[in-house]
Amino acid sequence: xxxxxxxxxxxxxxxxxxxxxxxxxxxxxxxxxxxxxxxxxxxxxxxxxxxxxxxxxxxxxxxxxxxxxxxxxxxxxxxxxxxxxxxxxxxxxxxxxxxxxxxxxxxxxxxxxxxxxxxxxxxxxxxxxxxxxxxxxxxxxxxxxxxxxxxxxxxxxxxxxxxxxxxxxxxxxxxxxxxxxxxxxxxxxxxxxxxxxxxxxxxxxxxxxxxxxxxxxxxxxxxxxxxxxxxxxxxxxxxxxxxxxxxxxxxxxxxxxxxxxxxxxxxxxxxxxxxxxxxxxxxxxxxxxxxxxxxxxxxxxxxxxxxxxxxxxxxxxxxxxxxxxxxxxxxxxxxxxxxxxxxxxxxxxxxxxxxxxxxxxxxxxxxxxxxxxxxxxxxxxxxxxxxxxxxxxxxxxxxxxxxxxxxxxxxxxxxxxxxxxxxxxxxxxxxxxxxxxxxxxxxxxxxxxxxxxxxxxxxxxxxxxxxxxxxxxxxxxxxxxxxxxxxxxxxxxxxxxxxxxxxxxxxxxxxxxxxxxxxxxxxxxxxxxxxxxxxxxxxxxxxxxxxxxxxxxxxxxxxxxxxxxxxxxxxxxxxxxxxxxxxxxxxxxxxxxxxxxxxxxxxxxxxxxxxxxxxxxxxxxxxxxxxxxxxxx
Numbered sequence: 001x002x003x004x005x006x007x008x009x010x011x012x013x014x015x016x017x018x019x020x021x022x023x024x025x026x027x028x029x030x031x032x033x034x035x036x037x038x039x040x041x042x043x044x045x046x047x048x049x050x051x052x053x054x055x056x057x058x059x060x061x062x063x064x065x066x067x068x069x070x071x072x073x074x075x076x077x078x079x080x081x082x083x084x085x086x087x088x089x090x091x092x093x094x095x096x097x098x099x100x101x102x103x104x105x106x107x108x109x110x111x112x113x114x115x116x117x118x119x120x121x122x123x124x125x126x127x128x129x130x131x132x133x134x135x136x137x138x139x140x141x142x143x144x145x146x147x148x149x150x151x152x153x154x155x156x157x158x159x160x161x162x163x164x165x166x167x168x169x170x171x172x173x174x175x176x177x178x179x180x181x182x183x184x185x186x187x188x189x190x191x192x193x194x195x196x197x198x199x200x201x202x203x204x205x206x207x208x209x210x211x212x213x214x215x216x217x218x219x220x221x222x223x224x225x226x227x228x229x230x231x232x233x234x235x236x237x238x239x240x241x242x243x244x245x246x247x248x249x250x251x252x253x254x255x256x257x258x259x260x261x262x263x264x265x266x267x268x269x270x271x272x273x274x275x276x277x278x279x280x281x282x283x284x285x286x287x288x289x290x291x292x293x294x295x296x297x298x299x300x301x302x303x304x305x306x307x308x309x310x311x312x313x314x315x316x317x318x319x320x321x322x323x324x325x326x327x328x329x330x331x332x333x334x335x336x337x338x339x340x341x342x343x344x345x346x347x348x349x350x351x352x353x354x355x356x357x358x359x360x361x362x363x364x365x366x367x368x369x370x371x372x373x374x375x376x377x378x379x380x381x382x383x384x385x386x387x388x389x390x391x392x393x394x395x396x397x398x399x400x401x402x403x404x405x406x407x408x409x410x411x412x413x414x415x416x417x418x419x420x421x422x423x424x425x426x427x428x429x430x431x432x433x434x435x436x437x438x439x440x441x442x443x444x445x446x447x448x449x450x451x452x453x454x455x456x457x458x459x460x461x462x463x464x465x466x467x468x469x470x471x472x473x474x475x476x477x478x479x480x481x482x483x484x485x486x487x488x489x490x491x492x493x494x495x496x497x498x499x500x501x502x503x504x505x506x507x508x509x510x511x512x513x514x515x516x517x518x519x520x521x522x523x524x525x526x527x528x529x530x531x532x533x534x535x536x537x538x539x540x541x542x543x544x545x546x547x548x549x550x551x552x553x554x555x556x557x558x559x560x561x562x563x564x565x566x567x568x569x570x571x572x573x574x575x576x577x578x579x580x581x582x583x584x585x586x587x588x589x590x591x592x593x594x595x596x597x598x599x600x601x602x603x604x605x606x607x608x609x610x611x612x613x614x615x616x617x618x619x620x621x622x623x624x625x626x627x628x629x630x631x632x633x
Contacts (some may be wrong), residue, residue: 001123001448002617004279005542010264010400011172011175011180012503012525014605016175016179016180016181017162017174017179017180017181017185017186017189018076018077018080018176018179018186018189019173019175019176019179020076020079020080020101020102020173020176021073021076021077021079021080021172021388022085023169023172024039024076024102024105024106024109025069025073025076025103027106027109028065028068028069028167028458029062029065029066029069030397031109031110032061032065032068032113032223033058033061033062033065033115035113035116035117035223036057036058036061036111036219036220037058038117039057039117039120039219040054040057040219040467043124043215043219044597046124046215047211047213047215047216048212048213048215048216049216053211053212053216054326056210056211056220057210057211057216057219057220060208060209060210060220061207061219061220061221061222062191064208064209064220064221064222064225065222065547067204067208067222067225068222068224069224069255070193070196070197070200071197071200071201071225073193073196073197073230074190074193074194075195076105077186077189077190077193078190079105079335080101080102080176081092081186081190082453082603082608083097083098083101083177085174086499093178095177097173098174098176099166099170099173101107102166102169102173103162103163103165103166106162106165106166107159107162108157110161111155111158111163112223114158115270116223118145118149118170119223122433122486124215124218124486125218125226125228125487126218126221126222126223126226126227127223127224127226127230128226128227128230128560131227131230134484135368140470140503143395143396143397146396146397146435147395147433147434148433148435154577156293161275170253186606188516191237194437194529195211196323196470197552201320202234206221206225206226206229207577208222208616210371214492214494221406230560232476233330233561235327236330236560236561236576236612237613238328238329238610238612239610239613239617240591241329241576241577241578242329242563242574242576242578242606242609242610242613243442243574243579243580243606244606244610245603245606245610249562251452254558255550255587256534256550257547257548258509258530258546258547258548259515259547259548260302260510260511260513260545260546262506262509262510262511262531262546263508263509264428264477264509264531264532264533265474265476265506265508265509265531265532266421266471266474266475267412267416267421267422267423267424267471267474267475267476268349268423268424268475268476268478268532269412269421269423269425269426269466269475269477269478269482269527269563270321270423270424270425270426270478270524270528271410271426271428271459271462271477271478271479271480272314272317272318272321272425272426272427272428272480272481272482273393273431273455273459273479273481273482273484274290274427274428274429274430274431274432274455274480274481274482275431275432275481275484275485276294276432276455276481276482276484276485276500276501277481277484277485277486277497277499277500278453278481278484278499278500278501279484279496279499280485281294281295281298281501282292282295282450283295283298283305283501284499284501288364288449289453290449290452290456291452291453291456292456292460292461293456293457293459293463294456294459294479294501294503296460297463297477297479297503297505298501298503298514299397299511299512300504300505300507301477301503301504301505301507301512302503302504302505302510302512302515302630303355303501303502303503303512303513303514303515303546304502304504304513304515304519304545304558305514305516305556306499306515306516306517306518306519306553306564307480307499307501307502307519307521307523308495308498308499308500308518308519308520308521308556308557309481309482309483309484309498309499309500309505309521310327310520310521310522310556310557311327311483311557311558311560312483312484312497312498312559313332313367313482313483313561314367314427315332315335315367315368315369315481316332316481316482316483316485316558317480317481317483317521318332318334318369318427318482319332319333319334320520320521320522320524320525320542320554321425321480321521321525322344322345322346322373322376322522322540323342323343323344323522323525323538323621324522324524324525324526324540324542324618325522325541325612325615325621326347326522326541326556326558326563326608326609326612327375327556327557327558327563328563328609328612328613328616329524329558329560329561329576330560331560332367333616333621334367334368334369334372335367335368339371339375340375340376341371341375341376341561341622341623342376342621342622342623343536343539343621343622343623343624344376344377344378344623345423345525345528345529345541346358346373346376346377346378346425347376347422347623348529348534348536348539348623349375349377349421349423350377350627351625351626352421352534353420353421354420354421354422355379355415355418355420355421355422355423356377356378356379356422356423356425357378357379357380357381357411357415357422357423357424357425357427357433358373358378358379358380358381358425358427359380359381359382359398359404359407359408359424359425359427360380360381360383360398360404360405360406360426360427360429361382361383361398361399361401361427361428361429361430362382362383362397362398362399362427362429363382363383363384363398364380364381364382365382369427370382376623377623378425381407381411383398383399386399386403386407387407388404388405390403390407390410391403392438393436393437393438395434395436396434396455397429397432397433397434398429398430398432400430400437400454400458401428401429401437401454401455401458401459402439402458402461402462403440403463404426404428404429404440404458405426405458405459405461405462408424408426409462409465409466409469411424412424412466412469412471412536413469413471414438414611416469416470417470420493425582427482428455428458428460430451430454430455431451431452431455432451432453434446435447435448435450436451437450437451437454438454440455441457445597447468448485459479463477463505473507473508474508476502476504476505476506476509476510476528476532476573477502477504477505477506478502478504478505478524479502479503479505480500480501480503480521480524481501481502482500483498483500484497484498484499484500491583491591492559492562492573493557493558493559493562493564493566493571493573494590494591495557495566495571495585495589495591496588496589496590498555498557498566502519502521502524504527504531504545506531509531510531511563515545517545517549517551517552517553518552518554518555518566518567518568519545519553519555520542520554520555520556521555522540522541522542522544522556523542523543524542524545525540525542526538526540526543526544527542527544527545527546529544530544530546530547541608541611541615551567552567552568552603553567553568554566554567556581561575561576562574562623563575563609564605565601565604565608565609566589566606567601568589569584569585570582570583570584570585570595570599570601571583571585571589571591572601572604572605574605574606574609578600580602581594581603582594582595582598582599582601583595
């Protein structure tokens with residue numbers, strides 16, 4: 001039977017105007033409901049689910065999926081209109097086009113569901129700003145996926161499933177070639193879909209997520225909706241969306257005496273280690289022996305045992321370690337326009353005659369690193385600039401860490417020979433998916449644990465080689481992670497998932513010591529300047545860990561929208577819509593209850609972030625050279 005002669009009454013009345021769009025919609029709801037159920041079962045324990053909460057999440061999620069489908073509906077109806085008409089009988093070509101269009105979009109839906117699964121597995125959330133950023137770096141991201149997963153097999157199986165679904169639905173789909181209603185009625189339905197989409201976009205928001213914890217809220221959402229929201233909310237003005245004080249009250253600490261008596265080194269090497277959570281180290285409670293070299297450095301240097309990363313992206317770590325500024329909502333400053341000639345560590349040291357380098361084992365175009373550092377008194381170099389003798393094992397994400405360190409040693413020899421002091425900022429890549437590294441280095445196979453141990457091995461090899469250099473005794477090594485391996489948690493800002501190792505190591509200048517006070521990643525720049533006996537440390541928003549604190553410590557932690565102020569007892573979270581959450585923490589620094597009456601920590605939190613936003617907005621982050629400052633009256 002041809003499509004033109006197929007009895008229209010076999011279709012439900014509500015499906016006759018747009019049978020293909022109705023089929024797409026049903027497939028969309030089934031796929032996303034199945035994904036939600038799968039994610040919930042995989043996250044059952046962490047999300048603290050039971051039968052009642054699961055049903056609530058599935059119901060709320062179905063509503064979220066329907067809302068997303070309503071936003072897509074005008075486009076789906078237009079696509080179907082391209083192949084459906086009542087004026088002409090449906091020929092074989094139009095039927096084939098219809099089947100092909102049905103399969104292509106169904107394949108796209110299935111591909112999106114697969115991508116969501118892998119994204120959730122790594123980040124524990126629906127698509128967010130990270131997924132938006134990843135669209136820009138297709139080389140690294142696609143290469144990473146191909147090296148990490150059996151992509152060909154999965155896509156092949158998905159294609160077979162799509163072909164089967166189209167074949168099984170062929171009689172239904174054929175009706176789309178000759179719709180059962182007039183063109184005028186179809187146009188009217190399309191106009192109604194546009195109005196519905198406009199109303200939905202106006203009155204529905206991401207805040208419709210519900211759940212007892214962050215996992216449950218994410219499960220109740222739709223990934224495609226979350227992606228669209230992140231795409232349109234990457235630039236967020238603090239003063240428009242966050243709580244403010246009548247006047248900026250950035251909490252200034254008075255000058256306090258040093259708690260560590262240290263002589264001044266000459267050179268600085270900052271080793272920023274990819275995704276190295278404190279939980280991988282022996283000092284962080286790990287018993288697998290993954291980081292013997294880092295643990296040894298912690299025992300022989302100034303070990304900051306309770307330091308927290310500023311964010312959950314590499315750019316946030318690099319921002320904190322160069323600008324020492326609390327993380328502002330939206331894109332990192334590294335990504336923003338007008339990010340040149342800022343008051344960075346490199347700018348300050350350049351005033352004192354330093355040669356500053358940023359060396360990355362991957363492609364520095366990723367996350368705008370090359371542009372940012374080149375504009376801010378650093379000389380950036382990435383794998384493209386490495387000489388052939390330092391190009392060995394590599395994956396899509398970067399050269400193996402040992403090659404990064406070998407090239408860095410060569411550059412430091414060259415800089416030291418010039419007679420000028422140097423700053424060398426290194427960014428590693430080996431502890432990143434696909435977690436591959438050279439054979440014969442460690443006793444673990446490739447994978448997350450193996451990548452951690454290899455990264456530690458390469459660091460130990462680097463420090464051992466540096467000890468043999470004449471410049472070693474006058475050099476400060478700062479070993480710190482950029483962020484934790486995972487930001488997953490039951491709360492939006494789980495403090496344990498920002499805990500990273502940080503060590504200041506200079507045997508000739510710093511006696512071994514462990515500092516257990518809570519500290520922030522933004523405190524490292526002032527600490528380095530304090531160790532170098534340079535007064536500019538006070539121009540940064542962090543504070544030197546070499547100094548006494550008037551409190552038990554604090555840290556600034558954030559996602560791209562949630563801004564946190566952490567103390568040993570409290571966690572204040574600032575959110576868009578001028579929302580404030582003030583959490584009481586237990587002795588392990590886990591949030592346990594909201595505080596009904598906001599305390600002094602709330603004002604401290606607002607003061608920090610408002611001051612950071614003010615400095616950015618008013619150009620106060622610009623670098624003023626030392627000579628210009630000295631000439632001012």
